[in-house]
Amino acid sequence: MSATIHLRARYVFPVEGDPIDWGVVSIEGGRIAAVGAGAAGGEVEDLGNVALLPGLINAHAHLDLAALPRPIGPAGIGFVDWLREVIALGTRTEGTSIAHGAAEALQSGTTLLVDIAQPQPGEDLPASAGELLAPAPAILSLLELIGPTAERAQAAMERAEGFLFASGRPRPGRGLAPHAPYTVRPELLDHTVGLCAAAGATLAMHLAESAEEIEWLHDGGGPLADLLAERGIDAAALAIGPRPLDYLRRLQRAGRVLVVHGNYLDEEEIAFLAARAERMAVVCCPRTHAHFGHRRDPLEAMLAAGVGVVLGSDSRASAPELDMLAELRFAARRHPRIAPPQLLAMATLEAARALGLAGRRGSIVPGKRADLVAVELPAREGDPHQLLLDESSAVCGVWLGGSPAPR
DSSP states (O other): OOOOEEEEEEEEOOBSBOOEEEEEEEEETTEEEEEESSOSSSOEEEOOSEEEEEOEEEEEEOGGGTTOSSOSSOTTOOHHHHHHHHHHHOSOOOHHHHHHHHHHHHHTTEEEEEEEEOOOTTOSSOTTTSSOOSSOOEEEEEEEEOBSSHHHHHHHHHHHHHHHEETTEEOTTEEEEEOOTTTBOHHHHHHHHHHHHHHTOEEEEEESOOHHHHHHHHHSOSHHHHHHHHTTOOGGGTOSOSSHHHHHHHHGGGSEEEEEEOTTOOHHHHHHHHTTTTTEEEEEOHHHHHHHTOSOOSHHHHHHHTOEEEEOOBOTTTSSOOOHHHHHHHHHHHOTTSOHHHHHHHTTHHHHHHTTOTTTSSSOOTTSBOOEEEEEOOSSOOOHHHHHTOTTOOEEEEEETTEEOOO
């Protein structure tokens, strides 16, 4: 029987409840055994003036781009101009990038991330994604699917099935990511939805991301139409309908869906998602939103309507790093009317719920996996959440299954 570990912190943030002043988290066998104001017995490791949180969850990342030194283009770059530069990068998946991104995420407090995976032809997962040097955050790999032509769509459908199933059985830790309306033919989208429904797997899709996408869906014109024409793609064979709602209606059949970005969802689309919050969530990426200078995002309207909203870092192509604590703080500055406990839940418990993992992750309650992060707090009194969101605070410790990760 493993020994019980007791960790004391200035504030313990269970997420499912108020912060506990000088709380103690007891860990046994890699899981939370107890949480409260004192230990049931045994030696206590006093972490001092820190916040102890459940491990952060990054609901949308592109680890293949983690080696980029900075976001692509200047702040306010047009979305299609940015797409052209991303396309110019060409094949970009490298084991060193994957490992670098995973290590960066872990050191900044992320213990689970959703990666949009781009394996090379003949590879099952990107190099090193399944064999990262320990310790590493848990990774849910979603195979990115791009099929703007009939031939590419057919190849993507075949690859998706092999990625998601082995000998007819769903493969754990995997899902699918049909890229976006302008890169995925209807038959590929429907096939992907069906596979995820059969496997009980997560599906993610970039949707309502830019004004250019909305313009193209609505009338078939604009800069995105120009880009498709330049690349010899028959745009008429792609669009399912003139609105993101047409895609949401098809996606809902997948069972568990992440709508990535959703910057330009309208009121009817928000209401549609709110009515299906138990199985569909929107992943907001605040710093990527700011990089493109999109209109004021509908985050607050979505929360008010009851949409399931979670947070992601996106990639280094549009954000400075994969730091979810920094993402939380940026969101707090940008949306001061959102209560800090709600923001924290978006990167912990709500994200776990969106991934079907709320019974195992996302909060500090008995029985859940002991993935924890300690954040230094300023040397002053104040509201615990405000202290946590202070820019001077830094991650000072991470535990995976109760074991401390090297710093």
